[in-house]
Amino acid sequence: xxxxxxxxxxxxxxxxxxxxxxxxxxxxxxxxxxxxxxxxxxxxxxxxxxxxxxxxxxxxxxxxxxxxxxxxxxxxxxxxxxxxxxxxxxxxxxxxxxxxxxxxxxxxxxxxxxxxxxxxxxxxxxxxxxxxxxxxxxxxxxxxxxxxxxxxxxxxxxxx
Amino acid sequence: xxxxxxxxxxxxxxxxxxxxxxxxxxxxxxxxxxxxxxxxxxxxxxxxxxxxxxxxxxxxxxxxxxxxxxxxxxxxxxxxxxxxxxxxxxxxxxxxxxxxxxxxxxxxxxxxxxxxxxxxxxxxxxxxxxxxxxxxxxxxxxxxxxxxxxxxxxxxxxxxxxxxxxxxxxxxxxxxxxxxxxxxxxxxxxxxxxxxxxxxxxxxxxxxxxxxxxxxxxxxxxxxxxxxxxxxxxxxxxxxxxxxxxxxxxxxxxxxxxxxxxxxxxxxxxxxxxxxxxxxxxxxxxxxxxxxxxxxxxxxxxxxxxxxxxxxxxxxxxxxxxxxxxxxxxxxxxxxxxxxxxxxxxxxxxxxxxxxxxxxxxxxxxxxxxxxxxxxxxxxxxxxxxxxxxxxxxxxxxxxxxxxxxxxxxxxxxxxxxxxxxxxxxxxxxxxxxxxxxxxxxxxxxxxxx
Numbered sequence: 001x002x003x004x005x006x007x008x009x010x011x012x013x014x015x016x017x018x019x020x021x022x023x024x025x026x027x028x029x030x031x032x033x034x035x036x037x038x039x040x041x042x043x044x045x046x047x048x049x050x051x052x053x054x055x056x057x058x059x060x061x062x063x064x065x066x067x068x069x070x071x072x073x074x075x076x077x078x079x080x081x082x083x084x085x086x087x088x089x090x091x092x093x094x095x096x097x098x099x100x101x102x103x104x105x106x107x108x109x110x111x112x113x114x115x116x117x118x119x120x121x122x123x124x125x126x127x128x129x130x131x132x133x134x135x136x137x138x139x140x141x142x143x144x145x146x147x148x149x150x151x152x153x154x155x156x157x158x159x160x
Numbered sequence: 161x162x163x164x165x166x167x168x169x170x171x172x173x174x175x176x177x178x179x180x181x182x183x184x185x186x187x188x189x190x191x192x193x194x195x196x197x198x199x200x201x202x203x204x205x206x207x208x209x210x211x212x213x214x215x216x217x218x219x220x221x222x223x224x225x226x227x228x229x230x231x232x233x234x235x236x237x238x239x240x241x242x243x244x245x246x247x248x249x250x251x252x253x254x255x256x257x258x259x260x261x262x263x264x265x266x267x268x269x270x271x272x273x274x275x276x277x278x279x280x281x282x283x284x285x286x287x288x289x290x291x292x293x294x295x296x297x298x299x300x301x302x303x304x305x306x307x308x309x310x311x312x313x314x315x316x317x318x319x320x321x322x323x324x325x326x327x328x329x330x331x332x333x334x335x336x337x338x339x340x341x342x343x344x345x346x347x348x349x350x351x352x353x354x355x356x357x358x359x360x361x362x363x364x365x366x367x368x369x370x371x372x373x374x375x376x377x378x379x380x381x382x383x384x385x386x387x388x389x390x391x392x393x394x395x396x397x398x399x400x401x402x403x404x405x406x407x408x409x410x411x412x413x414x415x416x417x418x419x420x421x422x423x424x425x426x427x428x429x430x431x432x433x434x435x436x437x438x439x440x441x442x443x444x445x446x447x448x449x450x451x452x453x454x455x456x457x458x459x460x461x462x463x464x465x466x467x468x469x470x471x472x473x474x475x476x477x478x479x480x481x482x483x484x485x486x487x488x489x490x491x492x493x494x495x496x497x498x499x500x501x502x503x504x505x506x507x508x509x510x511x512x513x514x515x516x517x518x519x520x521x522x523x524x525x526x527x528x529x530x531x532x533x534x535x536x537x538x539x540x541x542x543x544x545x546x547x548x549x550x551x552x553x554x555x556x557x558x559x560x561x562x563x564x565x566x567x568x569x570x571x572x573x574x575x576x577x578x579x580x581x582x583x584x585x586x587x588x589x590x591x592x593x594x595x596x597x598x599x600x601x602x603x604x605x606x607x608x609x610x
Binding site (some may be wrong): 008028031032035036052053054057100101103107108110139152 | 163164166167168170174175476477478479481495496499500503
């Protein structure tokens with residue numbers, strides 16, 4: 001029996017200990033992902049966005065805002081091409097996790113330029129028939145007038 | 161493992177943010193006991209011991225009379241001419257009052273404690289001594305009676321009844337933690353204000369009450385929304401007041417409305433003066449920190465923004481959202497206080513506030529100079545032997561100018577709470593003071609033949 005275990009572990013005590021540690025690490029990691037509802041972030045469900053409490057206010061506001069019935073979080077905040085969507089999800093997911101674990105982000109939270117550009121593109125995506133004459137500039141160019149500059153309540157309701 | 165622990169901690173916080181370990185009642189005055197149940201709020205409340213200077217104010221007790229000696233002249237003949245220090249944070253409100261020369265060297269009534277101490281239990285017990293039954297049903301009645309009794313006491317005697325500065329129980333219901341108002345002076349003040357015809361669009365519950373049957377007096381605890389309460393809790397004390405009659409009954413002069421002119425009109429009607437100015441002989445008024453009154457004239461009030469929104473903004477501790485009880489200048493906390501609504505960099509917001517306050521300050525200095533000039537001119541005319549009859553109209557102008565100047569100077573926002581209203585009042589102060597000087601030229605004109 002002992003021989004069998006040693007053989008499975010590659011023949012030495014040290015490698016057996018390493019295998020055990022790896023198992024513990026993988027197990028704890030997998031459980032953390034499960035406990036932190038890690039897989040929910042692969043969905044488009046707005047509820048996933050309030051897992052970590054930071055977005056509670058934004059979520060509450062969105063429920064009272066005019067776009068509630070028309071768009072969920074990801075409709076406005078993620079690109080709609082298959083590759084860009086997952087890149088943005090991964091990138092934002094990393095920064096969100098880091099920020100909330102280390103508690104080192106600016107409050108009230110602010111959208112970064114990259115995400116503001118995504119947001120602007122999504123306004124145009126739905127409303128382009130209506131606004132094509134005023135959106136002749138690319139959303140990434142900093143001198144663009146962003147829709148939410150004036151229509152700042154459509155996604156998250158009034159600011160108070 | 162650490163990450164898992166971190167997530168677990170946040171989840172627990174989200175489930176339960178109050179853990180009751182002690183019972184608090186109406187008579188639990190000591191905030192430290194409440195702090196056992198609400199450690200986060202208590203921690204930030206305890207931070208009001210900080211000493212911070214802002215551009216025009218803050219919580220460092222510098223002597224304003226040395227900072228700007230004009231005020232020694234403006235307050236001549238009154239206790240404020242002896243000692244006028246910047247107030248420190250909430251934690252010091254009782255201590256500062258016990259220490260000021262205005263209380264040590266002048267006779268002050270117990271009325272002062274209404275706002276400088278956690279005084280409800282003292283009022284209730286004094287009310288019981290005066291014959292109100294000692295039970296829960298008569299509690300409010302006993303408090304109101306005790307308030308009248310304590311107002312009339314000498315300060316030193318009343319001071320023995322209290323032990324803490326304003327604390328949790330003064331704004332929170334111990335059973336539900338709901339915001340409430342408890343100060344008799346404010347409750348009375350709101351009743352007369354509701355009956356006035358001053359438009360109050362920023363206090364919708366008063367407007368609703370006015371349209372109703374008016375059978376029972378307006379009561380904030382029954383009528384006001386939570387958002388209104390987030391201002392009214394502060395308005396219990398951050399207001400203009402006077403001590404009415406022999407009994408020194410603390411009274412908020414809102415019978416005609418909240419504006420400086422309406423308050424002045426009321427004072428003129430009841431014939432009130434705080435003191436007779438030692439140099440000018442005018443029956444002048446002293447304005448006392450009329451923050452609620454000035455804020456009521458401003459754009460933030462009009463937009464439905466409460467005191468707490470800027471002075472006690474929400475903050476997050478882990479997964480828990482708490483009101484920051486470290487009450488202070490929003491300029492020391494710009495991100496949370498302003499950026500929730502104003503999406504500009506902190507430096508930009510600060511610059512905008514500085515622009516408003518610097519303009520107010522410069523106008524205030526002009527109003528100070530103008531009023532001091534009038535005081536000196538009146539003093540000179542008195543020395544020349546001009547009589548009361550001849551000087552009466554000019555002294556009335558001194559009263560008007562000084563009231564408007566002091567209304568903005570004593571108010572703790574250097575104009576920010578309502579910039580245009582502040583400029584209007586200071587402009588009028590300058591005008592009245594200079595009008596007085598012109599009138600004096602008339603009085604001083606040599607009569608008859610040389």
